[in-house]
Amino acid sequence: MNAPAAAAALPFLLALLGFTQQSALSQADPLAAARALLASGQLVQSEASLRTYISTNPSSPDAHFLLGYVLFREQKAKESLAEFTAGAKYRHPRAEEFMTVASDYVLLADYVDADKWFNEVIAETPNDANAWYLLGRTRYNENLFEKAATAFERTLELHPHYVEAENNLGLCLKELDKSTEAKAAFLTAIEWQGHTPLDAQPFLNLGSLLADEGDLEKAISYLAQAAAIAPNNPKTHEELGTAYQAQKDLSKAQVELERAVSLSPDSSGLHFKLGTLYRKQGAMDSARHEFEICARLNGTHSSSATPNPYLPVVPPPKPR
Numbered sequence: 001m002n003a004p005a006a007a008a009a010l011p012f013l014l015a016l017l018g019f020t021q022q023s024a025l026s027q028a029d030p031l032a033a034a035r036a037l038l039a040s041g042q043l044v045q046s047e048a049s050l051r052t053y054i055s056t057n058p059s060s061p062d063a064h065f066l067l068g069y070v071l072f073r074e075q076k077a078k079e080s081l082a083e084f085t086a087g088a089k090y091r092h093p094r095a096e097e098f099m100t101v102a103s104d105y106v107l108l109a110d111y112v113d114a115d116k117w118f119n120e121v122i123a124e125t126p127n128d129a130n131a132w133y134l135l136g137r138t139r140y141n142e143n144l145f146e147k148a149a150t151a152f153e154r155t156l157e158l159h160p161h162y163v164e165a166e167n168n169l170g171l172c173l174k175e176l177d178k179s180t181e182a183k184a185a186f187l188t189a190i191e192w193q194g195h196t197p198l199d200a201q202p203f204l205n206l207g208s209l210l211a212d213e214g215d216l217e218k219a220i221s222y223l224a225q226a227a228a229i230a231p232n233n234p235k236t237h238e239e240l241g242t243a244y245q246a247q248k249d250l251s252k253a254q255v256e257l258e259r260a261v262s263l264s265p266d267s268s269g270l271h272f273k274l275g276t277l278y279r280k281q282g283a284m285d286s287a288r289h290e291f292e293i294c295a296r297l298n299g300t301h302s303s304s305a306t307p308n309p310y311l312p313v314v315p316p317p318k319p320r
Contacts, residue, residue: 064083068082102117140171161192223239242273267297
């Protein structure tokens with residue numbers, strides 16, 4: 001995952017972190033206004049207020065740490081880390097502050113350092129399920145699949161029926177070539193959601209795995225459910241289109257791949273797949289058009305991968 005892709009993880013990080021920056025501040029404290037601005041989503045105003053405060057109170061660790069959190073919310077990871085470094089001169093960071101530091105490194109796609117700081121969080125709060133989950137995701141991105149699986153298993157001990165953790169455990173098992181166990185994990189994550197599922201990811205992952213194994217009927221069933229739950233996720237449409245193509249249903253494959261391209265027009269790989277499909281159908285002008293777009297995007301070093309945007313279904317902790 002590159003830096004832009006890591007930045008796409010921000011909504012998920014925010015949902016897990018919530019607004020947990022805690023310091024010994026009362027409503028009478030001058031920082032309370034900046035905190036209120038942050039809580040209401042006025043990030044620019046909160047940043048400006050904090051910078052004004054720090055200009056006359058440069059040795060306030062709480063102000064530096066709070067500004068670091070605001071900058072993280074603004075996806076200014078390097079500036080955020082600088083504020084945590086400044087604040088650490090005056091007070092040892094707490095677990096929730098280490099959590100934001102680690103998440104900054106996730107945004108920078110520096111998973112080695114993210115791993116280090118999530119471990120700091122766990123050292124101070126060993127029963128924090130969210131920290132274990134984020135450590136698992138970090139280790140997955142480091143390709144440390146055994147260690148990632150262990151982190152997700154610990155997450156599930158602390159937070160039973162955590163759908164995202166079970167789904168990610170399935171991803172680890174898939175990478176470890178334990179397909180039977182992976183499918184069981186994806187199925188469990190699906191079953192835990194009941195009759196009104198909100199998380200399309202286990203449907204997508206199970207369907208993709210079944211398609212890889214050639215079980216196209218079942219694969220299409222799960223991928224179609226994923227597309228229904230997350231209709232604006234281009235990855236679900238790509239996988240569903242690919243499965244229809246393997247099933248020789250080219251008209252349905254075309255519908256899905258065209259939808260994927262419309263949702264992610266800068267993904268060169270999607271244009272190539274759609275061009276190849278058009279060529280198979282004899283639509284040579286359409287195929288040529290898609291291949292030209294693909295070549296142009298590759299020339300600008302655009303990503304060939306299809307994004308898999310994900311909005312968490314676990315509500316964030318309430319501000320404390």
